[in-house]
Amino acid sequence: MSTSILLLTAGLAAALSVAGAFKAPRLWLSFVLVAAMASLAAAVGTLAGGGVWELQSGWTIGGERVHFRLDGLSAFFLALLAVIGGTGAVYSQEYWTDAAHPRSAGPGRAWWSAMLTSMGMVLLCANGLHFLIAWELFAVTAFFLITLERRWREVRDAGWLYLGASHAGSLCLFGFFAMLAVRTGSWDLGPMRDRPELAPLFWLALAGFGLKAGLFPLHIWLPSAHANAPSHVSAILSGVAIKMGVYGLVRFSGWLPVPEAGGWVVAVLGVVSAVLGVAFALGQHDLKRLLAYHSVENVGIILIGLGFAMIAAHHGHPAWGALALAGGLLHVWNHGLFKGLLFLGAGSVLHATGTREMSRLGGLWKAMPWTAGCFGLGAAAISALPPLNGFVSEWLVYLGLFDAVNAHDTVAWLAIPAIVLLAMTGALALACFVKVCGIVFLGVPRSRAAESAHECGWRMRGAMLLLSGLCVAIGLVPVVFWPAVQRAVVEWRAVEAGVEAPLMALAGCNVVFAVLAAGAGAALWWHVTRRGIRRAPTWDCGYAAPTARMQYTAGSFAGIITEWFAWILQPARHRRAPEGVFPALARQDEHTPETVLEKVVQPAGSVVMTLSTAVRRLQHGRIQSYIVYLLLGLLVLSVLVFAWASSGSR
Amino acid sequence: MSSNLNLLIGIAMGLNLVALASGRLPSLIRAAAMQGVVIGVLPLLMHSEFHWLVAAVSAGTVVVKGFVIPSLLQRALRAAHIDREMEPLIGFIPSLLLGAAASIGAIGFAGALPLRPEHAGVLLVPGAFATVVCGFLLLMGRTKAISQVCGYLLLENGIFLFGLLLIRSTPLIVEAGILLDLTVAVFVIGIIVDRIQREFDTLDTRKLTALRE
Amino acid sequence: MSLFIDTVLRLAGWLLLAPLIPGVINKVKAWVAGRRGPPVFQLYYDLAKLWRKGVVLSHVVSPMHVAGVAVGWVALVGAAMLLPLGEGGLAFRGDAILFVYLLAVARFCTALAALDTGSAFEGMGAAREVSYAVLAEVAVITGLVALAVESGSLSLSTMLTPSPGAGVALLGAGLFIVLLAENCRVPFDDPNTHLELTMVHEVMVLDHSGPPLAAVLHGASLKLLIFSVLLAEAVLPLGAMPAWAAAAALAGAVLAIAIGVGLVESFLARFAFRRVPLLLTTAFLLCLFALLTAWKGSEFGVTESSVAERGAPAAEPFFGWRP
Incomplete structure (x- = not known):
């Protein structure tokens, strides 16, 4: 019973926080914190006390009865969501202020509340349809959070890439839940391990949730989205959002036969x-x-x-x-x-x-x-x-x-x-x-x-x-x-x-x-400072005036290892070697691209684009040609029907 | 007896990897020669009683594979002034890892094969597989003529190991076949060495770099 | 109480004996070269002297430069205490992994302290250290898997004591190469070199002085002793011997390893850096084939100890006293 109250409190506080997001940041923060505390308490209570909290109400959404369920597994993820969501909110109060980001700070707070709520819904929903709705909401709110700073082109690109990848994953999940509902006759989710005919559905779930989790060949959206989002958003994306994919995999590998x-x-x-x-x-x-x-x-x-x-x-x-x-x-x-x-x-x-x-x-x-x-x-x-x-x-x-x-x-x-x-x-x-x-x-x-x-x-x-x-x-x-x-x-x-x-x-x-x-x-530091420390320049082979540019760089530090993995990293190197007795400008750039995206997905995508462009020529707005299409289509259809009918009669 | 046999075959498999990892031609030739000696001794161990034909085959193998061919190769190396460093097409570490994977895979694969019980506990089949694969790796991954010859030698050693499986049932034919194999191998190498020599005669020594490949 | 005394004795043993190993190695090298060489106890004198000295620090460094040395040293001591020495001692299931990761802690601290100085040379050394350690760690963990398969256990005290199987030569060779690499001995690094460009470990500690340098040097000798003891215990069937014989055998083996390192250093030139990964891959493969032999050997009968262990994993005590 107390779990119901806590979760209700959390939901209410999250909803109220959206109201305060634009005008009253402090109010927003306190509501988010209340929501986080309440859901954390609910999760801890479930994890410590055992038992499964379930709520089946008479309300329907989309013709399906609302069914919430909080068990050990979803409580485990809910606790993480509460902690990171709360901490990120505190952090954002200083990191993404109204003063520095007058246009995006308010919406950012509102989307933050919305994303936390939708992720919580994903964890709680025990109905396939509602799970999908919550999942989609979560994906879209994450998109708006990633593109908070959408003045910059790379941020917009990262957002689109995320949205595309995310929807490819959602497509798999639509297939997964729909086929599950067809085969079981209900959208209700729960343990169904004794039905081996459901096992092949796991592959769809793996593709859908794997895209969100960022499994290796499916991770293409992840680096740019995490890099270009505001840092507290990156924290929750990496800390919690991709864990939703993991949650899906763990949940449905546990409930369904695999x-x-x-x-x-x-x-x-x-x-x-x-x-x-x-x-x-x-x-x-x-x-x-x-x-x-x-x-x-x-x-x-x-x-x-x-x-x-x-x-x-x-x-x-x-x-x-x-x-x-x-x-x-x-x-x-x-x-x-x-x-x-x-x-x-x-x-x-x-x-x-x-x-x-x-x-x-x-x-x-x-x-x-x-x-x-x-x-x-x-x-x-x-x-x-x-x-x-x-x-x-x-x-x-x-x-x-x-x-x-x-x-x-x-x-x-x-x-x-x-x-x-x-x-x-x-x-x-x-x-x-x-x-x-x-x-x-x-x-x-x-x-x-x-x-x-x-x-x-x-x-x-x-x-x-x-x-x-x-x-x-x-x-x-x-x-x-x-x-x-x-x-x-x-x-x-x-x-x-x-x-x-x-x-x-x-x-x-x-x-x-x-x-x-x-x-x-502490002891060594004490022993060293007790006799006083003499300071001197860093030893650089006797050179007494080292500069910051003489330090080792990130690229050269990782150079040995990236060389071992050059077969997959495919680093792009641009080098202008020093020449002559008094060399002028010399430089070396090294850049590791997102190989899967740039060498696999983009070429494949451009092939698809070329094909679609070719097909698109059919649509040009001349009504005469459309009538020709109609007639041709009718002709082909009638031939097909005729052929089918004659083969059937035989 | 079986453990001695396994030890020797294990050493032969280790020498495969040494051959794959060696960056210089002399050490590659040495590895191939040692492998020749090791597998040459094997027929003696497989027969409990002494048989002159087996002994002759064994001695022949050891002498030819362990000493004659390597010394020919060494001579060619000296005569042609070939650079002793090798430029691999497949790097040393990848080929080493591939060779190791092949060895482990061969052991797993041989476990799945329906072998006769007297061959089941022996490493003959996996050893043969691994040696053949390593020979192919050398052939594919190295550019120089001499290292190609060493690849052939390893390949031949692998086939010899396969042949040992049949040594009990059809001794004479198999041994003759093995000897024939050896003759062909020597013949092929002879031709290669001869071509190197001929080029050596007709060309200026300084222009011999053209022969490196 | 006896637990306390036992712990203190073992700690004292590790700490006091460690500086002996570099002394022995240097003596062997001197003998081979026909010199008299420094006394075996030279490192003790050096450490005592350094501990009393003042410190010169770079303008650039943070307090981490000093504190990191201490943390790394404690990590090495912790790793040493996990290795079984005779009866008793700290043991639990999975301590083998803790052992490997404590060595990683030491590496993390040393490499960070090196980068702290902002020197290009020290950055180079740190890069080499962490890169080669990738391959060395892979080889060590493969060796541990081999020992785990051999003994059916995951605690160093049971993994290292039973008589090892047929793959012992392979495992010994692999671990010896790892010992040379992890301690920056000759084919990988020359401890006596004076050219910063070619060093690995020594270049990372160029800016340390006084007591921190003493801790670094002592830690390095301790690491050498740890790997020697690990190698000796992995190869020798110490569990089957009576206590005094086991102690003597262990001491003899460690001495033999030190002499072996000295001989390698006398007769071998260091490798070019591009050959280092090949040698470490070889070590990995040696350990892998040792694992394969152990696997083949254990296929014919799961040992009783492993059954007992897997049957009752929860019953293991905090401080395992081996019967």
């Missing part, structure tokens, strides 16, 4: 996304675009967990499947937290310097110690370093994979490459985030903009600190959050076996390590 090959395909796509996502990230020099590619990587890690759980479902639910799924689901939370944090940090950098180009940044730690600290923490978390949260979830996935290997089954043929490539992904992510932190925050400023940077205010800082705190909390005391994960895992396919992992031991190690590391850092 084909035997489904798990294998999901796991392989996960591995491919993980490795190639981080490889593409290494080639980027735009801070937010780089972070966007890391979303592809992390969705890959999540799907490795889901894929192995699906394989396990066909093997009679051994424990390794549950472990892998638990790792994947916990990674949903973790990725939402640290990626949200990183995007907010990137927004803070953008806010202070006006550029996302890493080669123009540098040395920001001095001006922005809070941002640098939070971003560094997020970087360590996303590189899966202990004692932070990213490590805990990846560790769980590893446990599942190792146990799958030791099950001595055919699944080992996939589990061993998955382990090896997951390790490779971790090391590549580490390389990438060393690059980001080092180039952006350490060293010397590379441009005037970076020199005159300033720290952000308390609201942006507070949002980042909250997310950092959660990252640390999940890392140090994962046992507190573990029951929620267990509950979601059990909810997935209603297997009561549960899932166990030696988390206490890991948590102990993490805490000891964190305390010792902090202590040792």
Whole structure:
């Protein structure tokens, strides 16, 4: 009962916040926060208390009765939505103010409320038709948020690309839900695992939800949308919106029977996304675009967990499947937290310097110690370093994979490459985030903009600190959050076996390590400062006047690794080598394109466009020709009918 | 006996990878020669009792593949002043990974084949598959004549391993076939080396760069 | 109480013995070259001296430059404490992965501290370190999978003690190459070079001085000891020996590895950088084939320990005391 009240409060507050969005930003913020708190409370209550909250009212929308349902799985995602939605709202109060963006700040707040509400609806709806409506609303509101700054051409392009990709996905989902409704005779959603004839529908769901989740070959919309949206929007896009795709996959792989090959395909796509996502990230020099590619990587890690759980479902639910799924689901939370944090940090950098180009940044730690600290923490978390949260979830996935290997089954043929490539992904992510932190925050400023940077205010800082705190909390005391994960895992396919992992031991190690590391850092700093520090220029082979331009750049830092992946990255290089005794201008540019988009989708699209242009010539507005078409069409039809009739009579 | 056999075949498979990874012609030739010696010893291990024909085949293989052909190649290398570095069409690391994948795939594939029980526990079939594939990889991925010859040698070694499967049922024919194979191989190499020599005679030594490919 | 004493003793062992390994390596190199060389305890003297010295820091660096060194050092100590030494010690399912990622923490800190100085040379070193570590980490994790298949467990204490199977030579060779790469020894990097352009590890710590440099040097020697012990325990069937024999065998093996590193360094030139990935790929493949042999070996019978472990994963204690 209390869940109903909380969710009603959340819905009301979200609706009211739209009213305050244009004129009263503070009111809007408080309503959004109330909505976030209420839905968080509802989610936590469901996760902690167990049981499933359901509401079937007599109202109908589109001829279907309204049916809401909040179980362990949707509550798991709802909690993430509430946290990121609330933090992002606080952050946006300072980041996207009326003063700086008089035209878009108000609509931005309204769309924010609308998007949070529609995502919440996606999670709650247990009716296929209403799910589709909510899904479509969510897709459209996200489009308006991405294109808030639509003066710029690249923002508009990114928005259109997003809208196109999103609707391609929606098309698959329309097919999916319609065929589901036809085969089951009702739009109602719920567990229907005992009907094996529904299994092939999974492929449609994989395409539709995979597009939203940003699986590797379907991720084409993701980098430009994340890079060009305002940073708090990027945070919720990456932290929550793409998780809606993951939610769809987890939900319907749990409710419906899945084909035997489904798990294998999901796991392989996960591995491919993980490795190639981080490889593409290494080639980027735009801070937010780089972070966007890391979303592809992390969705890959999540799907490795889901894929192995699906394989396990066909093997009679051994424990390794549950472990892998638990790792994947916990990674949903973790990725939402640290990626949200990183995007907010990137927004803070953008806010202070006006550029996302890493080669123009540098040395920001001095001006922005809070941002640098939070971003560094997020970087360590996303590189899966202990004692932070990213490590805990990846560790769980590893446990599942190792146990799958030791099950001595055919699944080992996939589990061993998955382990090896997951390790490779971790090391590549580490390389990438060393690059980001080092180039952006350490060293010397590379441009005037970076020199005159300033720290952000308390609201942006507070949002980042909250997310950092959660990252640390999940890392140090994962046992507190573990029951929620267990509950979601059990909810997935209603297997009561549960899932166990030696988390206490890991948590102990993490805490000891964190305390010792902090202590040792402080002790060494104390020991060093006690005798005073002498300052000198950086050692550059004896050269005493180093300049900012002599620093290592992002491109050269990643050069070794991008060379290994040049076969897929296809970097475009423009080089003008120095010539002669007194060389004049020399330069080298390197740019990593979105290979799938530019080398596959766009050529295919241009072929389609050429064909359609050719067909379009038929329409020219001359009525005489149209009559000719009519007559010809009639003739052809009658011939066909005649032929069919004569063959039928025979 | 079977474990010794497996060890030797395993070494032969390892030498495949060494051949794929070696960046210089002399080490490639050495790897091919060592593989020749290793598989030359195999027929002796497969027969429990001593048989002069088997011994002769074994000795012949070891001598020809392990010493005669490699020394011919080395001579050609010295005579033609060929640059010892190789320029791969397929890079060393990709070809190494492909070779390893082929070896693992061959082991998995052989497990699925309906082999006779006495061959099931032995690595003969996967070893043969892997060696043939690695030979093809060398043939496809390297540009120089000598490395092509080494590719042929590996290919031939793989076929020899296949032939060993039949050694019990039809010893004489198979062994004759293997010997014939060897003769053809030597013949082919002889022609290649001869052509190199001829070019060497007619051309100025400094212009021999044209022979590198 | 005994747990506390045991922990302190193990910690002291790791910390005090680590600087011996570089001393042994340098002695071996000197002998091969016909010199007398520095004393075996040279690094101890250096560390003591550095610890008492003052610090010169670049104008550019942040406090992270100093604190990161300490965090990295603690991470290495943590990794060392996860390795089993005889009876007892910290052990739980999945500590093998924690081990690998603690080494990654150390790498993260060192590389960031290098970029902190804004020096082109240190950036170059950091780039090389994190790039080659990708391949090295892949090889290590493959070796761990091989050990996990061999023992049916995912805890270092049970993975490293049983007598290894047929693939031991392959695994040993692979891990030895990784040891050379991860510790920046000769075919990959020359610890004695004085040319910044060609260094990997040394160039990253050019701007450290005084106590932080002491921590870096001690951490490097500790890492060398960690990899030596890992290699020795992966190769030798220490679990089957009585305690004193196991200790002696371990000490002997670590000494042999140090001598081996010294000999490699004396007789081998360092590779060109473009050859480094090939060598690391070779290490990966060696570990992969060791995994394959372990897989083939274990196909014929799942060991009892693995059944017991998979049956009751929840019962593992916080501090596992191996019987």
